[in-house]
Amino acid sequence: MAHDLLIKNGTVVDGTGSPAYGADVAIDGEKIAAIGKNLGSGKKEIDAKGNIVAPGFIDSHTHMDAFVVQYPNGNPVVNYGVTSIVIGDCGASCAPVPPKPEPRQVLVQYLRRVLDKYVDDKDWRWNTFGEYLNYIDGKVAINVLPLMPHSPVRLTVMGEAAYGRAANPEELDAMKKMVRDGMELGAIGFSTSPRGGPAIHAGTPSTFAEHDEIIALANVAAEYGGCFQFNGFQMILQPESGVPEMLTKIKTLQIGNEFRVRPGAKAAGMQSIKYMEEAQKRGQDIYGVVIPYQHIRRFNLDDCFLFNGLPTWEAIKNSSDLKAKLRDKDIRRKIEQERVACEGKLEFPEWHGWDRVVFEHLEKPELKKLELKNVEEISRLTEKAPVDAFFDTWLEDNLNSAICYHGLANAHPELLAEMIKSDTSLIGTDVGAHLDRFFWHGAPTRVLGYWTREKNLFSLEQAVHKITGFAAKKLRLNRGVLKEGMPADLTVFDADKIDDLVSKRLPDMVDAQEVRRHPPGMKAVVVNGTTVVEDGQCNDVFPGKVRRQQLCLAN
Numbered sequence: 001m002a003h004d005l006l007i008k009n010g011t012v013v014d015g016t017g018s019p020a021y022g023a024d025v026a027i028d029g030e031k032i033a034a035i036g037k038n039l040g041s042g043k044k045e046i047d048a049k050g051n052i053v054a055p056g057f058i059d060s061h062t063h064m065d066a067f068v069v070q071y072p073n074g075n076p077v078v079n080y081g082v083t084s085i086v087i088g089d090c091g092a093s094c095a096p097v098p099p100k101p102e103p104r105q106v107l108v109q110y111l112r113r114v115l116d117k118y119v120d121d122k123d124w125r126w127n128t129f130g131e132y133l134n135y136i137d138g139k140v141a142i143n144v145l146p147l148m149p150h151s152p153v154r155l156t157v158m159g160e161a162a163y164g165r166a167a168n169p170e171e172l173d174a175m176k177k178m179v180r181d182g183m184e185l186g187a188i189g190f191s192t193s194p195r196g197g198p199a200i201h202a203g204t205p206s207t208f209a210e211h212d213e214i215i216a217l218a219n220v221a222a223e224y225g226g227c228f229q230f231n232g233f234q235m236i237l238q239p240e241s242g243v244p245e246m247l248t249k250i251k252t253l254q255i256g257n258e259f260r261v262r263p264g265a266k267a268a269g270m271q272s273i274k275y276m277e278e279a280q281k282r283g284q285d286i287y288g289v290v291i292p293y294q295h296i297r298r299f300n301l302d303d304c305f306l307f308n309g310l311p312t313w314e315a316i317k318n319s320s321d322l323k324a325k326l327r328d329k330d331i332r333r334k335i336e337q338e339r340v341a342c343e344g345k346l347e348f349p350e351w352h353g354w355d356r357v358v359f360e361h362l363e364k365p366e367l368k369k370l371e372l373k374n375v376e377e378i379s380r381l382t383e384k385a386p387v388d389a390f391f392d393t394w395l396e397d398n399l400n401s402a403i404c405y406h407g408l409a410n411a412h413p414e415l416l417a418e419m420i421k422s423d424t425s426l427i428g429t430d431v432g433a434h435l436d437r438f439f440w441h442g443a444p445t446r447v448l449g450y451w452t453r454e455k456n457l458f459s460l461e462q463a464v465h466k467i468t469g470f471a472a473k474k475l476r477l478n479r480g481v482l483k484e485g486m487p488a489d490l491t492v493f494d495a496d497k498i499d500d501l502v503s504k505r506l507p508d509m510v511d512a513q514e515v516r517r518h519p520p521g522m523k524a525v526v527v528n529g530t531t532v533v534e535d536g537q538c539n540d541v542f543p544g545k546v547r548r549q550q551l552c553l554a555n
Contacts, residue, residue: 006042056083186547197232259288
C-alpha cells in the first residue's frame with residue numbers, strides 16, 4: 001500500500017547532529033512512518049536527489065501574532081523552511097484584548113509602537129486568549145507556539161491602572177488565574193518586558209510590574225512545564241537592575257531576547273555567554289535569542305546618526321552653505337578623523353570603516369551604477385580616498401541619497417559567530433516587528449548559507465541541529481528530529497544553493513510582496529505530513545498546530 005508522502009533519493013540530516021546518510025522518508029498521516037531504503041511508493045512523491053532532507057526549522061522568537069492572521073500560509077518564515085514559531089514574545093500580543101475602550105486603545109498603540117503600524121484591532125475577531133487560539137486553529141500552515149503576554153494580561157485585569165502602578169494582591173491573583181487558564185488552553189509559557197529594557201518598551205504596562213509579580217506569573221507557567229521569555233537581555237549583566245536576582249527565583253526555562261552586542265559594549269558578548277554558562281552549571285536554564293545578522297540603520301541628511309555628535313559636523317550641519325563646507329577637503333578630513341577617533345558626544349559610539357556605509361538609493365540616473373555599493377568599493381572605482389568618495393557621491397546626488405550603515409549592533413563578526421555557535425543561544429527572526437528594518441526572516445537559511453557554507457562556522461549537521469533539534473529540546477517540543485513515529489515536519493533543500501535573499505539586497509519594507517519572496521534552494525516544506533511549500537510556491541493548506549498539548553512533550 002502506498003504511503004501518503006514519500007521523499008526519496010535525499011540525504012537525511014536528522015537534527016541530532018549525527019552524520020548525514022542517504023535514505024528515503026515515508027510519511028503516513030501526520031507522522032514519519034519509516035526512514036530507509038526501498039520503502040515502496042507514495043501517493044505523492046518528492047524526488048530529493050541532490051537535496052538535504054531535514055527537520056522543519058524552529059523560530060524561537062517572533063512577533064507573528066497578527067501576521068499569522070494576515071498571512072496564514074506562514075509567510076515570510078515558511079518560505080525559508082520554518083515550520084514552528086514562538087509568538088507572544090516580550091509581553092506583547094493581540095490577545096487577550098482588554099474589555100474597556102481606553103485600555104484596548106492603549107494595547108493597540110503599544111503594539112503599533114513596539115511592532116509596527118500594520119496592527120489594527122478592526123482585524124481582531126476575538127477577545128480572550130482562548131478565542132484567539134480557536135480563531136487561528138485550522139487556519140495556519142505552520143505550528144504556532146503561543147506565550148501568555150504580560151501587558152495584555154495586565155490591561156485586561158487592571159484596566160487603566162495597568163500603566164500606572166504595581167498590582168495589588170487581588171489583581172495579582174486574577175492575573176495568575178488568567179495565566180493558568182492560558183496554559184491550560186495551550187500556551188507554552190509566559191512573557192514580559194521588565195522595567196529597564198529597550199527604550200521602545202518604556203512605559204508599557206509590564207514595565208509597571210514589580211519583579212515579584214513577574215516571578216509569580218512566570219512560576220504559574222512553570223507548573224505546566226512552560227517557559228519564561230523576557231526582553232532587556234543586557235540586564236543580566238546589571239545586578240543593580242534586579243533582573244539577575246529575579247531570574248534565580250523563576251524555576252523554569254528562561255529565554256532572553258536581544259542577545260546582541262550593542263555599540264560601545266563589545267565585552268558584553270562574551271560576558272553574557274559566560275554568565276549563562278555559569279548559571280546553567282548552577283541549574284538555571286537560561287538562553288539568549290541571537291539574530292544571526294548585523295543590524296542595519298538607514299540614514300539621510302535629516303537623520304545623519306553616523307556623524308551626529310562629531311564636533312566638526314555639529315558646527316556645520318545647520319549651515320546655509322553646508323554643501324560648500326562639505327566640498328572643503330580639510331573639513332572632510334576633520335570629520336573623518338573625529339569619526340575614526342570617536343570624538344565628541346556621539347549618537348553612535350563606534351567606527352568600523354567605510355565599507356559598512358552603503359549607498360542604497362541614488363536619485364540621479366547617472367549615479368545609479370553606484371547603488372548598493374559601499375564606500376570602499378566606490379573609492380576603488382573612482383580612485384579617490386574613501387572620505388572623498390563618500391562626500392563627492394553624496395554631494396553629486398544633492399545630499400538626497402538614502403544610505404545604509406551595516407553594524408548598528410552585532411558589528412563584530414567574530415563575536416557574532418561565537419554567539420551563534422554557543423550552546424547558550426537560540427536562533428530567532430523577530431518577524432512581525434519594525435518592518436522597515438528587521439529584515440531577518442531568512443535567519444535559518446542565513447545559518448545554513450552564510451555561516452555554514454561560506455564561513456564554515458558549523459558542519460551542515462551541526463547547523464541543522466542548531467535550528468531544529470537543539471531548539472526543540474530547549475522548548476520541550478515533540479518534534480525537531482527525523483525519527484520514525486515523530487510528527488512529520490520537514491524541509492527539503494539544496495545545501496549548495498540555500499540563501500537568505502536579504503543579504504544580497506535589503507528590501508525597503510517587509511510588505512506583502514517581500515513576505516512572498518522564496519529563496520533559492522528550498523525545494524519543499526512539510527508540516528504535520530502536509531506539503532505547505534513546494535518549488536517556490538505556498539500551497540493553500542493549513543495543517544499547523546497551535547497548542548502546547550499538541551506541540552510539546554507532556555510534563
